[in-house]
Amino acid sequence: MDPNRKRAIRLTVALTAALLLASALIYVSFSAGRDELTASQLLNKAKPGGQYILAGTVENGSIRRQGERTYFSVLDPKRRIAVPVSYTGVVPDPFAQGRAVMVDVTDQGGRFIGQQNSLTTKCPSKYQAASGALKQTAGEPLGPATVKS
Amino acid sequence: MSTLGHALLLLDLGLCLFGIIASVHGARRDRPDWIEAGRRAMYALAGLSVIAFVLLEVAFIRGDFSFKVVADTSSTTTPLFYRLTAPWSSQQGSLLLWVTLSSLWSSLALYLTRKRLREIVPYATAVLLGMNGFFVALASFAANPFQTTPPAVTPTDGAGLDPLLMHPSMMFHPPMLYSGYTLMAVPFAFAVAALITGRLGSEWIRDTRRFALAAWLCLGMGIILGARWSFTELGWGGYWGWDPVENAALMPWIVCTAFIHSIQIQEKRGMLKVWNVSLVLSYGTLAIFGTFLVRSGVLDSIHAFGGSTLGIPFVVLLSAMVITSVGLVVWRREGLRSEHRLDSLLSREAMFLLQNLVLVAITFVIFWITLFPLISLALTGVRASVGPPAFTPFVVPLALVLVLLTGVGPLISWRRATAANLRRHFVLPLALGVVVGVLTATLTAAGRQPFALAAFVFGAFVIGTVAQEFYRGTAARRASTGASWPHALIALVRRNRRRYGGYIAHLGFAVMLIGVAASSSFQHARHATLMPGQSVNDGAYSFRYVRPTVAVNSERLSFGAVIAVSRGGKFVTRLHTMQSFYPSTNAGDGFIGRFFDSANADSTIGLASGTLRDIWTVAAANLNPLLPLIQRDNALLTSRYNAVVRDVRKQVPVARQQAAVNNVLDRLGFWTARDVAVQAIAAQYLKHRYPVAFLVIVFPLVGWLWAGAAIIFIGGLISLVPPALLVRRRSPATQRPRVAARELV
Numbered sequence: 001m002d003p004n005r006k007r008a009i010r011l012t013v014a015l016t017a018a019l020l021l022a023s024a025l026i027y028v029s030f031s032a033g034r035d036e037l038t039a040s041q042l043l044n045k046a047k048p049g050g051q052y053i054l055a056g057t058v059e060n061g062s063i064r065r066q067g068e069r070t071y072f073s074v075l076d077p078k079r080r081i082a083v084p085v086s087y088t089g090v091v092p093d094p095f096a097q098g099r100a101v102m103v104d105v106t107d108q109g110g111r112f113i114g115q116q117n118s119l120t121t122k123c124p125s126k127y128q129a130a131s132g133a134l135k136q137t138a139g140e141p142l143g144p145a146t147v148k149s
Numbered sequence: 150m151s152t153l154g155h156a157l158l159l160l161d162l163g164l165c166l167f168g169i170i171a172s173v174h175g176a177r178r179d180r181p182d183w184i185e186a187g188r189r190a191m192y193a194l195a196g197l198s199v200i201a202f203v204l205l206e207v208a209f210i211r212g213d214f215s216f217k218v219v220a221d222t223s224s225t226t227t228p229l230f231y232r233l234t235a236p237w238s239s240q241q242g243s244l245l246l247w248v249t250l251s252s253l254w255s256s257l258a259l260y261l262t263r264k265r266l267r268e269i270v271p272y273a274t275a276v277l278l279g280m281n282g283f284f285v286a287l288a289s290f291a292a293n294p295f296q297t298t299p300p301a302v303t304p305t306d307g308a309g310l311d312p313l314l315m316h317p318s319m320m321f322h323p324p325m326l327y328s329g330y331t332l333m334a335v336p337f338a339f340a341v342a343a344l345i346t347g348r349l350g351s352e353w354i355r356d357t358r359r360f361a362l363a364a365w366l367c368l369g370m371g372i373i374l375g376a377r378w379s380f381t382e383l384g385w386g387g388y389w390g391w392d393p394v395e396n397a398a399l400m401p402w403i404v405c406t407a408f409i410h411s412i413q414i415q416e417k418r419g420m421l422k423v424w425n426v427s428l429v430l431s432y433g434t435l436a437i438f439g440t441f442l443v444r445s446g447v448l449d450s451i452h453a454f455g456g457s458t459l460g461i462p463f464v465v466l467l468s469a470m471v472i473t474s475v476g477l478v479v480w481r482r483e484g485l486r487s488e489h490r491l492d493s494l495l496s497r498e499a500m501f502l503l504q505n506l507v508l509v510a511i512t513f514v515i516f517w518i519t520l521f522p523l524i525s526l527a528l529t530g531v532r533a534s535v536g537p538p539a540f541t542p543f544v545v546p547l548a549l550v551l552v553l554l555t556g557v558g559p560l561i562s563w564r565r566a567t568a569a570n571l572r573r574h575f576v577l578p579l580a581l582g583v584v585v586g587v588l589t590a591t592l593t594a595a596g597r598q599p600f601a602l603a604a605f606v607f608g609a610f611v612i613g614t615v616a617q618e619f620y621r622g623t624a625a626r627r628a629s630t631g632a633s634w635p636h637a638l639i640a641l642v643r644r645n646r647r648r649y650g651g652y653i654a655h656l657g658f659a660v661m662l663i664g665v666a667a668s669s670s671f672q673h674a675r676h677a678t679l680m681p682g683q684s685v686n687d688g689a690y691s692f693r694y695v696r697p698t699v700a701v702n703s704e705r706l707s708f709g710a711v712i713a714v715s716r717g718g719k720f721v722t723r724l725h726t727m728q729s730f731y732p733s734t735n736a737g738d739g740f741i742g743r744f745f746d747s748a749n750a751d752s753t754i755g756l757a758s759g760t761l762r763d764i765w766t767v768a769a770a771n772l773n774p775l776l777p778l779i780q781r782d783n784a785l786l787t788s789r790y791n792a793v794v795r796d797v798r799k800q801v802p803v804a805r806q807q808a809a810v811n812n813v814l815d816r817l818g819f820w821t822a823r824d825v826a827v828q829a830i831a832a833q834y835l836k837h838r839y840p841v842a843f844l845v846i847v848f849p850l851v852g853w854l855w856a857g858a859a860i861i862f863i864g865g866l867i868s869l870v871p872p873a874l875l876v877r878r879r880s881p882a883t884q885r886p887r888v889a890a891r892e893l894v
Contacts, residue, residue: 033533068678096748
């Protein structure tokens with residue numbers, strides 16, 4: 001076969017494969033993509049049975065543990081709205097109030113149930129210390145941080 | 150010390166500017182003295198950066214909390230080992246580490262090429278200094294590691310390093326990743342310089358190939374160390390979670406893998422010049438893109454720095470890199486034309502090219518899915534995410550093709566393979582693959598998982614090809630030299646490190662793939678809430694919660710569980726998992742509550758590793774029964790403390806009140822009473838019989854993943870080590886042609 005013709009066929013096959021891959025990728029992304037919502041967006045959009053990704057900060061004082069279930073509220077980053085979530089299972093170590101989390105939730109008649117193993121929190125190397133948070137230790141109100149056994 | 154540190158950074162910036170000007174001026178005017186000045190500016194940059202980094206380390210070792218970064222990420226109770234690692238736990242310190250490593254690697258590259266590539270080196274120096282200058286500028290003005298707080302508000306103790314970062318991997322994982330990223334800048338800079346000067350031969354590639362290999366090795370090991378660390382932590386998604394920042398490290402590594410293979414085609418056949426230079430420019434840019442994702446906060450990632458404002462500068466740098474790269478390749482396209490064409494699809498160069506296309510396709514898939522939230526936001530106005538499951542249908546089949554090509558590529562002939570060549574090289578490995586496939590399909594659950602089964606078959610095929618090559622090479626060496634098998638094997642590897650180092654890396658890749666396929670397809674995970682004495686089954690294993698445990702030491706309180714694991718009624722192992730609570734600095738927790746704050750806790754998993762499976766367990770300490778005791782003693786101590794403060798305020802001037810309060814508290818034994826109360830509350834944990842939430846996971850063959858990574862590391866090192874360190878003697882002149890002919894790549 002003519003080398004140029006051979007080359008053209010190879011190029012066509014390669015481009016077709018690339019096009020198919022790209023099309024499949026775009027299709028899967030848009031069909032399987034789920035909206036990442038803040039608390040206020042979730043409250044506006046949620047429909048019973050719907051699955052969403054909720055992103056925000058764990059509200060201070062909202063964490064409550066009951067057996068294997070953990071209850072907490074996810075705060076909207078911009079507005080004073082929080083969505084209560086019920087999560088079953090072991091939570092990640094970095095999970096705590098005031099920390100950024102993402103969790104897959106299902107709307108069960110206005111109650112948001114967190115999907116097991118879906119709760120993620122930021123890597124602790126990336127927290128930014130709140131300014132002035134350390135001033136409390138300048139005096140000695142908390143005392144030594146070691147327990148003498 | 151902070152003033153000196155900041156002055157060093159500003160001096161670094163001046164050196165970068167001077168070096169760029171000197172190098173470009175020297176190249177344009179053909180002035181060797183100016184070119185040499187540019188090179189020395191890089192050496193000086195490296196020296197000053199090392200001094201600046203040592204200054205920061207000294208501040209951490211001394212516990213100088215006037216440094217903001219020291220106060221934010223360490224404390225008086227942080228062990229020395231972790232004070233040494235704490236600098237790179239912050240944005241500021243990690244930028245300084247980047248500059249230090251980058252300037253050191255750049256200096257090494259410029260030193261090794263000081264008598265070579267005379268036209269290319271000045272521009273490469275300018276590019277390297279430009280990239281270093283960018284990070285120095287960030288560290289100088291946007292995220293200064295030497296920022297201090299005024300003496301009046303300097304804390305007596307720091308916030309401490311997060312307990313999760315107190316892990317031996319903290320010493321190695323970030324520096325390895327940063328070394329990988331910064332080493333990638335070297336081939337990038339030389340590629341840009343080669344395109345600028347039009348010196349497009351293979352010389353610059355030959356001189357920087359070792360840096361590409363070192364970058365690939367360091368970044369790969371950094372990724373694996375991170376995976377291992379993540380595997381032993383709770384909540385980091387197992388050994389791989391397709392997190393954006395994990396993906397950001399994987400992408401340049403994959404592209405670098407493609408380059409390491411395709412460069413052989415350019416060296417042997419003078420083909421794929423555009424492709425190769427594009428790969429170098431791509432992984433150099435993707436390395437910066439990785440750090441952009443970490444530091445910009447543009448995507449939600451567990452590894453992204455929160456509240457960072459460095460996104461815009463990185464966008465500017467990335468834009469400059471992409472525009473320059475594309476512009477230069479287009480400008481020099483004539484000089485980059487291939488010297489030969491592909492003769493046959495059944496040839497080594499075709500297999501390498503196909504392997505490259507698969508690697509680039511995997512990179513594109515990862516890039517697209519990782520950035521999809523941004524793409525979706527731009528196109529639809531809504532931020533959507535597809536999550537980790539979206540990777541599987543694309544990455545798994547492509548990875549299987551890749552592993553098959555890993556077996557085929559190195560053995561098939563250059564230019565055109567014949568039927569005899571195919572028979573000679575592939576019959577035995579194919580037979581091995583088929584046997585392994587039949588055995589695993591009939592004896593294990595692999596028959597129900599086609600992708601996993603394919604991974605086992607292809608993995609066995611690759612292992613077969615590598616074993617066959619080692620056997621044949623060693624046998625040929627024995628025949629020609631009369632050496633023993635071990636001596637012949639060692640001599641074989643010494644004589645052709647690149648080829649046999651590559652084979653070893655391929656072997657590691659196959660072993661690793663088998664581990665990934667088995668551990669992801671056949672793992673059993675089970676959540677359960679158990680009382681002491683109760684059991685739960687997970688797959689073939691049974692887990693019994695034997696008893697709770699408590700440990701108190703000066704750093705932390707640990708609440709744990711002892712679990713007995715059995716299989717078919719037979720005892721397998723006993724595991725101990727615990728959750729440790731480190732004292733918080735949150736005054737709101739109270740005198741007692743600060744020792745039980747779950748925000749300052751980390752888990753130690755109970756892990757039993759084995760050749761065929763790992764058993765992984767974790768328990769969340771249930772402190773609910775202790776809360777009333779914590780609240781009671783908090784209130785008691787707070788009222789005592791307040792009484793002391795009231796008394797002191799009546800009698801002592803304001804300026805001396807704090808010291809007086811501390812004296813009275815010491816005299817009254819206040820802190821001793823607190824410690825006794827903490828220990829008494831902790832001891833109560835042993836008495837309560839409340840349920841504890843467990844997560845137990847059985848990972849089949851996950852140890853193969855780590856073993857495979859170690860084999861890849863060994864293979865990479867063999868390929869990387871300079872010949873002089875391995876080859877002591879040359880072959881006798883009479884044997885040289887025969888041996889060389891057999892070992893020709």
